[in-house]
Amino acid sequence: MTEPFNFNHELSGKIALVTGGTKGTGKAIAERLLVAGAIVIVTARNQPENINSQLHFIAGDLSQAKETEKLVKKVLSRFGRLDILINTLGGSETPGGGFAVLSDEDWENTIQTNLLAPVRLDRGFLPQMLERKNGVIIHIASIQGRLPLFDSTLPYAAAKAGLVNYSKGLSKEVSSKGIRVLTVSPGWIMTSSANRMMERIADSSKITVEEATQSVMDALGGIPIGKPAQPEDIAEFVGFLVSPRAKYLTGTEYVIDGGTIPTI
Structure with a gap:
């Protein structure tokens, strides 16, 4: 009988950052990487009371450019490098009612959080990855990039579609230099x-x-x-993507939606 694969040490010595890593899917991803042996940093606006003591928390509002710059500096000064970057942060707070009720501020805030925050983080951490010719970047997008819900989350859907496109373009630029870039687009997560x-x-x-x-x-x-889906369903797949087992994977969007998108 084949023994089950033991991933307890496959990320040993790796340093990972999970944005939005204190709750929901981000928390599940952070804890999955911990199990695999990584040193895991998480960031959010505020530190929750029940955070796993093994996680290294750094506060930051990544929708703000200056806050993102501070986070990058803190991570690199404290840990020396970053091997794995998981851009999980995202969400929508826009009102329902379609295009007519959406203001410029609604659009700008949503794009800052869901598209520009990952772009800034990549820009901050890529130079040291490129210098070492090693690193993995995962962008957590959404099936709304393909299946937008116009009534309530149109800016979010547009931002996530932009994130998928940006991720593909970035992978074409840096994959030949040792950096793998991948996108995971979940459906509804409970x-x-x-x-x-x-x-x-x-x-x-x-x-x-x-x-x-x-x-x-x-x-x-x-x-x-x-x-x-459960948060752990997404976390398990992300854990595989950042591992040496996925060393030939880059530039791809992976949809995890239980079959929600009805087309190929």
Whole structure:
């Protein structure tokens, strides 16, 4: 019988940064890299009370250029280098109602967080990766880059589409120099915040949480696999992509959506 693969030490000695790494998918990714033996830095605006003591937290609002510059300097001065960069930070806070209700500020804030923050971080950490001819950059995008929801998250969808395109272009520039660049585009993920949203929908609509979840899946056009992803599903795949087992992979977007996107 073949023994299961043991990834406990495959990232030993590697230094990784996970943005948005204190909750949801980012937290799951950070903890997955810890299991693989990496030294893991996480960043968010504020430090949560229940953060894993093995994670190295650095505060920063990465939607701001100066905050991003400070983060890069802190990481490199404290750890000397960065081997793995996971750009997980993202989200949408724009109002529903379609294009007419969206202001310039809505667009600018969303693009700062979902597109320009990763661009700035890449620019900050790539020089030392290129000098060593080694590194992995993962951009967490979204299936909304292909399947936009115009009523509520149009700026987010546009920013994530831009991130996918940028990621491909960057990979073509730096892959020959030893840096792998990949994109992961998840579908709906049942994070704790998504679960709370289902509870609110259920309460306001007088239905069960299961019925609320099904209504959201129906709004997405259905999820053939029958349920949303868990943060750990995304984290497990990211853990593989940054490992030596994926050394020939670069420049590709990987969709993890349970079959939500209906086309090839």
